[in-house]
Amino acid sequence: PKKDSNIIECQRNEAAIESKVGDNAGITHHATVPLQSGGERFGLLNVAKPNTVSYSEEELELLESVAFQMGSAIERIYLTKQEQEMALVKERNRLARDLHDSVNQLLFSVTLTSRAGIEMSDQKDIKDTFRDIQQLTQAALTEMRALIWQLRPQGLESGLIEAIKAYADMLNLTLTVNVSGVLQFPSR
Known part of the structure:
Protein backbone atom coordinates (compact mmCIF):
# COMPACT_ATOMS: atom_id res chain seq x y z
CA PRO A 1 0.00 0.00 0.00
CA LYS A 2 1.08 3.57 -0.76
CA LYS A 3 2.30 5.50 2.25
CA ASP A 4 1.45 9.14 2.84
CA SER A 5 4.76 9.69 4.64
CA ASN A 6 8.06 10.49 3.02
CA ILE A 7 11.63 11.30 3.95
CA ILE A 8 12.97 14.65 2.89
CA GLU A 9 16.43 16.16 2.96
CA CYS A 10 15.73 19.38 4.81
CA GLN A 11 16.73 22.31 2.58
CA ARG A 12 16.35 24.83 5.41
CA ASN A 13 18.68 22.80 7.57
CA GLU A 14 21.19 22.55 4.71
CA ALA A 15 21.02 26.32 4.19
CA ALA A 16 21.55 26.90 7.92
CA ILE A 17 24.58 24.60 7.91
CA GLU A 18 26.07 26.38 4.88
CA SER A 19 25.41 29.80 6.43
CA LYS A 20 26.87 28.63 9.74
CA VAL A 21 23.70 29.73 11.53
CA GLY A 22 23.41 27.80 14.76
CA ASP A 23 23.84 24.11 15.41
CA ASN A 24 21.69 21.65 13.49
CA ALA A 25 22.28 18.94 16.11
CA GLY A 26 23.08 16.44 13.36
CA ILE A 27 19.66 16.77 11.73
CA THR A 28 19.76 16.66 7.94
CA GLY A 43 -1.19 20.36 7.93
CA LEU A 44 2.04 18.39 8.05
CA LEU A 45 4.00 16.85 10.89
CA ASN A 46 7.77 16.90 10.41
CA VAL A 47 9.79 14.62 12.69
CA ALA A 48 13.57 14.43 12.79
CA LYS A 49 16.26 12.82 14.87
CA PRO A 50 19.99 13.46 14.80
CA ASN A 51 22.16 11.56 12.32
CA THR A 52 19.18 9.84 10.67
CA VAL A 53 18.62 9.79 6.92
CA LEU A 62 3.85 4.87 14.03
CA LEU A 63 4.29 8.46 12.78
CA GLU A 64 1.31 8.07 10.45
CA SER A 65 -0.78 6.69 13.31
CA VAL A 66 0.22 9.56 15.62
CA ALA A 67 -0.43 12.11 12.85
CA PHE A 68 -3.87 10.57 12.20
CA GLN A 69 -4.71 10.78 15.90
CA MET A 70 -3.55 14.40 15.97
CA GLY A 71 -5.62 15.14 12.86
CA SER A 72 -8.66 13.49 14.44
CA ALA A 73 -8.15 15.58 17.59
CA ILE A 74 -7.88 18.76 15.50
CA GLU A 75 -11.09 17.84 13.68
CA ARG A 76 -12.88 17.20 16.99
CA ILE A 77 -11.71 20.61 18.25
CA TYR A 78 -13.04 22.28 15.08
CA LEU A 79 -16.35 20.41 15.32
CA THR A 80 -16.73 21.23 19.00
CA LYS A 81 -16.02 24.89 18.33
CA GLN A 82 -18.57 24.92 15.49
CA GLU A 83 -21.17 23.26 17.73
CA GLN A 84 -20.54 25.84 20.46
CA GLU A 85 -20.83 28.70 17.98
CA MET A 86 -24.07 27.26 16.55
CA ALA A 87 -25.50 26.82 20.06
CA LEU A 88 -24.62 30.44 20.86
CA VAL A 89 -26.26 31.69 17.65
CA LYS A 90 -29.38 29.61 18.36
CA GLU A 91 -29.59 30.95 21.92
CA ARG A 92 -29.11 34.55 20.75
CA ASN A 93 -31.83 34.08 18.14
CA ARG A 94 -34.15 32.50 20.71
CA LEU A 95 -33.59 35.37 23.15
CA ALA A 96 -34.16 37.96 20.43
CA ARG A 97 -37.37 36.18 19.36
CA ASP A 98 -38.60 35.89 22.94
CA LEU A 99 -37.87 39.54 23.65
CA HIS A 100 -39.58 40.61 20.47
CA ASP A 101 -42.58 38.33 20.84
CA SER A 102 -43.32 38.89 24.51
CA VAL A 103 -41.72 41.87 26.23
CA ASN A 104 -41.70 44.08 23.15
CA GLN A 105 -45.39 43.37 22.51
CA LEU A 106 -46.30 44.04 26.15
CA LEU A 107 -44.50 47.38 26.10
CA PHE A 108 -46.26 48.30 22.88
CA SER A 109 -49.61 47.41 24.49
CA VAL A 110 -48.83 49.59 27.53
CA THR A 111 -48.01 52.47 25.15
CA LEU A 112 -51.37 52.09 23.38
CA THR A 113 -53.24 51.76 26.68
CA MET A 120 -60.35 59.20 27.88
CA SER A 121 -59.49 61.35 30.90
CA ASP A 122 -60.38 64.99 31.47
CA GLN A 123 -58.20 65.40 34.57
CA LYS A 124 -54.77 66.98 33.96
CA ASP A 125 -52.90 64.98 36.63
CA ILE A 126 -54.26 61.67 35.27
CA LYS A 127 -53.34 62.71 31.70
CA ASP A 128 -49.84 63.65 32.94
CA THR A 129 -49.47 60.25 34.62
CA PHE A 130 -50.50 58.47 31.41
CA ARG A 131 -48.03 60.66 29.44
CA ASP A 132 -45.27 59.67 31.88
CA ILE A 133 -46.21 56.00 31.43
CA GLN A 134 -46.21 56.49 27.65
CA GLN A 135 -42.75 58.13 27.71
CA LEU A 136 -41.33 55.41 29.97
CA THR A 137 -42.69 52.62 27.78
CA GLN A 138 -41.39 54.36 24.65
CA ALA A 139 -37.95 54.54 26.29
CA ALA A 140 -38.24 50.87 27.28
CA LEU A 141 -39.25 49.95 23.70
CA THR A 142 -36.25 51.82 22.33
CA GLU A 143 -33.99 50.05 24.82
CA MET A 144 -35.57 46.69 23.98
CA ARG A 145 -35.01 47.22 20.25
CA ALA A 146 -31.36 48.06 20.98
CA LEU A 147 -31.01 44.84 22.99
CA ILE A 148 -32.62 42.80 20.22
CA TRP A 149 -30.25 44.43 17.71
CA GLN A 150 -27.26 43.50 19.87
CA LEU A 151 -28.44 39.89 20.01
CA ARG A 152 -28.28 39.49 16.24
CA PRO A 153 -25.66 37.00 15.02
CA GLN A 154 -22.12 38.32 15.25
CA GLY A 155 -19.76 38.61 12.32
CA LEU A 156 -21.66 40.70 9.79
CA GLU A 157 -20.96 44.11 11.34
CA SER A 158 -18.30 44.83 8.71
CA GLY A 159 -20.25 43.29 5.84
CA LEU A 160 -20.53 39.94 4.12
CA ILE A 161 -17.13 40.10 2.36
CA GLU A 162 -15.29 40.76 5.63
CA ALA A 163 -17.25 37.94 7.30
CA ILE A 164 -16.22 35.54 4.52
CA LYS A 165 -12.58 36.64 4.86
CA ALA A 166 -12.71 36.13 8.65
CA TYR A 167 -14.23 32.66 8.16
CA ALA A 168 -11.51 31.73 5.66
CA ASP A 169 -8.89 33.02 8.10
CA MET A 170 -10.41 30.91 10.89
CA LEU A 171 -10.05 27.86 8.62
CA ASN A 172 -6.48 28.87 7.70
CA LEU A 173 -7.44 29.26 4.04
CA THR A 174 -5.86 31.72 1.66
CA LEU A 175 -8.63 33.73 0.08
CA THR A 176 -8.59 36.22 -2.76
CA VAL A 177 -11.78 38.24 -3.17
CA ASN A 178 -12.64 40.49 -6.09
CA VAL A 179 -15.87 42.44 -5.70
CA SER A 180 -17.49 45.01 -7.91
CA GLY A 181 -20.70 46.96 -7.57
CA VAL A 182 -21.14 46.50 -3.82
CA LEU A 183 -23.36 48.92 -1.96
CA GLN A 184 -22.69 49.61 1.70
CA PHE A 185 -26.05 49.38 3.42
CA PRO A 186 -26.75 51.29 6.64
CA SER A 187 -26.31 49.28 9.83
CA ARG A 188 -29.87 50.06 10.99
Missing part, protein backbone atom coordinates in the same frame (compact mmCIF):
# COMPACT_ATOMS: atom_id res chain seq x y z
CA HIS A 29 16.56 14.78 7.03
CA HIS A 30 13.06 14.59 8.41
CA ALA A 31 10.04 12.38 7.96
CA THR A 32 6.91 14.24 6.87
CA VAL A 33 3.42 12.88 7.46
CA PRO A 34 0.10 14.63 6.88
CA LEU A 35 -2.11 15.64 9.79
CA GLN A 36 -5.47 14.44 8.54
CA SER A 37 -8.77 12.95 9.51
CA GLY A 38 -10.71 11.18 6.81
CA GLY A 39 -10.10 13.06 3.59
CA GLU A 40 -9.44 16.41 5.27
CA ARG A 41 -5.85 17.55 5.76
CA PHE A 42 -4.94 20.08 8.45
CA SER A 54 15.97 7.05 6.81
CA TYR A 55 13.22 5.65 8.98
CA SER A 56 12.00 2.08 9.29
CA GLU A 57 8.55 1.01 8.09
CA GLU A 58 7.53 0.59 11.74
CA GLU A 59 8.65 4.15 12.58
CA LEU A 60 6.78 5.58 9.58
CA GLU A 61 3.64 3.59 10.46
CA SER A 114 -51.61 54.91 28.08
CA ARG A 115 -52.46 56.76 24.88
CA ALA A 116 -56.10 55.69 25.29
CA GLY A 117 -55.98 56.79 28.96
CA ILE A 118 -54.84 60.26 27.88
CA GLU A 119 -57.74 60.50 25.43
